[in-house]
Amino acid sequence: MRQSKLFTKTKKESPADEVALNAELLIKAGFINKEMAGVYSFLPLGLRVIKKIEDIIRQEMDAVGGTEMRTSVFQNKEVWEKSNRWNDEEVDVWFKTTLKNGGEVGLSFTNEEAYSNILKQYINSYRDLPIYPYDFKNIFRNETRSKSGILRGREFYWKALYSFSKNEEEHNEFYEKMKESYKNIFRRAGIGHITYMTFASGGTFSKFSHEFQTITSAGEDTIFVDENKGIAINKEVYTDEVLDSLGVKKEELVENKAIEVGNIFSLGTKFSKPFDLKYKDENGVENDVVMGSYGIGLSRLMGTVVETLSDDKGIIWPESIAPFKVHLLALGGDENIKNSAEEIYTELNNKGIEVLFDDRNDLSAGEKFADADLIGIPYRVVVSKRSLADGGYEVKKRIEQTGKVLKKEELIDFLLTKVSY
RNA sequence: CGGGGUGUAGUAUAUCGGUAGUAUCCGUGUUUUGGGAACACGAGGGCCGGGUUCGAUUCCCGGCACCCCGACCA
Numbered sequence: 001m002r003q004s005k006l007f008t009k010t011k012k013e014s015p016a017d018e019v020a021l022n023a024e025l026l027i028k029a030g031f032i033n034k035e036m037a038g039v040y041s042f043l044p045l046g047l048r049v050i051k052k053i054e055d056i057i058r059q060e061m062d063a064v065g066g067t068e069m070r071t072s073v074f075q076n077k078e079v080w081e082k083s084n085r086w087n088d089e090e091v092d093v094w095f096k097t098t099l100k101n102g103g104e105v106g107l108s109f110t111n112e113e114a115y116s117n118i119l120k121q122y123i124n125s126y127r128d129l130p131i132y133p134y135d136f137k138n139i140f141r142n143e144t145r146s147k148s149g150i151l152r153g154r155e156f157y158w159k160a161l162y163s164f165s166k167n168e169e170e171h172n173e174f175y176e177k178m179k180e181s182y183k184n185i186f187r188r189a190g191i192g193h194i195t196y197m198t199f200a201s202g203g204t205f206s207k208f209s210h211e212f213q214t215i216t217s218a219g220e221d222t223i224f225v226d227e228n229k230g231i232a233i234n235k236e237v238y239t240d241e242v243l244d245s246l247g248v249k250k251e252e253l254v255e256n257k258a259i260e261v262g263n264i265f266s267l268g269t270k271f272s273k274p275f276d277l278k279y280k281d282e283n284g285v286e287n288d289v290v291m292g293s294y295g296i297g298l299s300r301l302m303g304t305v306v307e308t309l310s311d312d313k314g315i316i317w318p319e320s321i322a323p324f325k326v327h328l329l330a331l332g333g334d335e336n337i338k339n340s341a342e343e344i345y346t347e348l349n350n351k352g353i354e355v356l357f358d359d360r361n362d363l364s365a366g367e368k369f370a371d372a373d374l375i376g377i378p379y380r381v382v383v384s385k386r387s388l389a390d391g392g393y394e395v396k397k398r399i400e401q402t403g404k405v406l407k408k409e410e411l412i413d414f415l416l417t418k419v420s421y
Numbered sequence: 422c423g424g425g426g427u428g429u430a431g432u433a434u435a436u437c438g439g440u441a442g443u444a445u446c447c448g449u450g451u452u453u454u455g456g457g458a459a460c461a462c463g464a465g466g467g468c469c470g471g472g473u474u475c476g477a478u479u480c481c482c483g484g485c486a487c488c489c490c491g492a493c494c495a
Contacts, residue, residue, distance in 0.1 A: 012445060012457070013433040017487050037487065093494070110495085144422060144493065151495095158495065211495095220494085260495060297495045332454050366456035373456090384455065394455095 001044075001324070003358045006030075008043050010371050020218060022303035023149025025315050029374045031323075038146025038154035045375065046302075048323035050157060053298050054136055056188045056320065057159050060181045064174070066132045066161055071114040073138065075106040079117045082274045093141040107140040112267070112293060115162045116275035123164060123289060126281045130170055134161030136298070148218055150303035151259060157299045163292040166279065171266065171290040178264050178294050182212050185296065186261065190318025191305055195261065196232035198223050199246060205268025207245075208237070212296075213258035218307045221260055224253035232258070259304050262296040315376030316398050324356040326415060327377035331365045331384035341383040344393060344408060353415050373398070379415065 008030030015027050018034070026032045031046035042050055058068065080086035086106070088094065095107040108114070115133060122128060136159050146154050163178075165171040179197060186195040191214050198213040213223050213232055222235040226248045233242065233253070243250060269288040271277070277289040302321075309316045319325060326348060330341035338359075345357045356377060358368050365384070372380050380403070382394040393411050396403025406414060 009446085010457090011432060016427085016433065019488065034487095139495080141494075145489095145491095147489080156495070160495095263495070295495055300495065362454085364454055364456080364458055366454085366458075368457090369455075370457045382455080386455065 001356055003356055004360050006044060006356070008045065010374050018149060020147070020149035020151065020303075020307075021310065022151060022218070022306040025306050025310055025374070026150070026303070029315060029376070032150065038143060038152065040150055040153060040155075040299075042299075045323045049302055049317070049321055050298055052321040052323075053189060053301055054159075057136075057185055057296060057298070060185050060188075061132075061134050061159070061161055064132065064177050064181050065130075066134045068135060069133050070135045070137060071108065071111055071118070073108050073140070075108055075114065076117075077104050077106065079113050080106065082117075083113055083271060084274075085113065093143060095140045095142050108137065109139060109141045111135070111137075111160045112162065112271050112291075113275075116271045116277055116291070119162075119164060120275055120277055123277060123279050126166055126279055129279055129289065130163060130165040130174065132161055132163050132174070134159060134294075148220075148303070150299045151218060151307070152220070153299065156297055158295055158297045161294040163294070164277070165290045165292070166281070166287065168290055171292055175264065175266060175292055178292075179210065182262055182264065182294075182296075186212060186214070186301075188320050189301060189305060190320060191261070191301075191308060194308060196223065196225055196230065196258070198232040198234050198258070198260075199237060199242070200234040200263070201237050202266065203270075205270060206266035209263060209265040211260045212262040214261050214304050214308065215256045215258050216304065216307050217257050219257040219259035221258050222255060223258045224255055226252055227254065228252065232256075259300070259307070261301050261304050262294075264294045265292060267291040267293055310376070313370070314374030317376045317378060319378045322376070322378050324354040324377050326353060326355045326379045326381055327358065327372045327375065328355050328381045329358045329365075329368045329372060329383070331368065331382060333361060334385065336388060337383055337385065340388060340393075344381070344383065344411070347408070347412060348415065351412060351416060381411065 010030055011028045014024050018024050018027060026046065027034065030043055031049065033041040033043055035041055077086050085091050093109050096104055098104055136157065138155055139158050140155050143152065143154050146152050163171065163174050165174060183192065186192045194215045196213050198211040199208045200211045202208040211234060213221060223232040224238055225232040229248065233246065268290060271291055272289040278286045279289060281287055305318065305321065306315055309318065328341060328345055330337055341359065345355055348355045376398055378398050380396045380398065387394040387405055390405040392405050392407040394403045394405045395411055395414060
């Protein structure tokens with residue numbers, strides 16, 4: 001993509017109405033636009049990041065047998081009355097509105113009811129199970145206080161998968177798979193090293209739920225990390241009894257602030273009962289379906305990455321979710337430079353490498369460098385009088401201070417080298 | 422929802438009961454091009470409603486919006 005066609009521009013000044021680092025950097029760099037408290041639009045660069053994250057999650061969900069679908073945002077009152085969650089006393093984050101004919105509808109704040117209601121028609125026999133439908137969608141929560149930029153919005157983008165299993169054993173087997181799946185996702189998104197599977201309160205049907213908590217001072221939760229075991233315990237279940245049952249020692253735990261980027265939860269029959277989700281087994285006997293829920297906030301994950309990976313110049317995107325792999329800068333207006341830049345731009349595109357090409361005229365080198373640092377694309381390639389005199393193109397990683405000059409073929413080889421996540 | 426704070430050009434800010442200033446951004450022109458270039462000219466502003474006052478952006482009251490702390494949640 002040519003930067004001359006990218007309508008967003010970077011800002012020098014930090015927004016006055018944001019304190020959160022993620023919002024500050026994402027707004028300055030032109031990834032998001034604030035609409036109101038807790039509500040952000042995703043601009044071209046921001047949407048590319050969201051899509052990259054979505055692709056990673058989709059791959060991992062499909063790998064465990066997930067089937068993607070899309071539930072509606074408008075929610076039917078009658079469906080939610082079955083689980084007694086239409087009630088404002090039970091759920092205080094509903095956005096509700098009224099139809100012309102006087103009927104009420106709500107905007108999705110979670111998906112258990114929608115899935116249970118839909119799957120009711122399709123689950124009859126043991127042959128129909130297990131199944132793992134999931135979707136990506138915008139979720140609406142009327143938070144009393146949204147905060148921290150895109151870490152906690154009133155509208156946010158998430159993935160939710162629900163597992164429908166024949167029994168506890170089958171459920172548990174899948175649940176364990178999802179633990180690994182989630183670890184893969186956060187590793188691939190570039191925050192695996194600071195993200196811990198965290199034991200949290202479980203509800204009626206299991207002792208624990210599992211949260212995936214990323215260490216950051218911007219976090220809302222307090223967790224106790226056991227570095228050796230690679231796990232953590234949420235403050236909400238931090239008791240001697242729990243520590244004993246997990247076999248961890250208090251003196252080996254380190255307290256940290258963290259943000260919950262995902263969670264997995266055993267639901268048991270909490271929803272299959274009210275929705276009458278049953279199946280006949282091989283003997284013709286009716287059994288309750290056993291459910292689980294598995295959520296990830298994609299917009300929150302994006303914010304978490306920014307919150308944890310940046311320097312004083314701007315964002316440092318992990319290659320896996322960066323809006324582009326390469327930021328190509330043409331410095332100066334010589335025909336030689338322009339032609340060389342156009343040439344490499346075309347070749348990289350042909351090789352399938354995503355390039356943001358700063359082809360803007362009349363901008364100083366310093367301004368292009370500053371923009372590149374702020375936007376945070378992993379590889380910066382410079383074409384200039386100097387680079388051409390040195391025999392080619394200067395490539396520098398965002399995380400490194402100095403680059404090197406490569407010939408065209410060397411550069412292409414270098415950029416084509418696969419990085420594994 | 423309790424507590425605290427803030428509302429001034431697109432953005433970030435200053436001052437002031439009496440013509441609202443600066444930077445950036447934007448437009449035009451000339452000169453620039455390896456770390457947010459220089460000069461000149463130009464365009465652009467007081468959240469809403471009420472009150473006090475000769476006069477309110479400033480003081481008072483109400484509202485709304487936004488931020489932070491707490492409570493609550495992916």
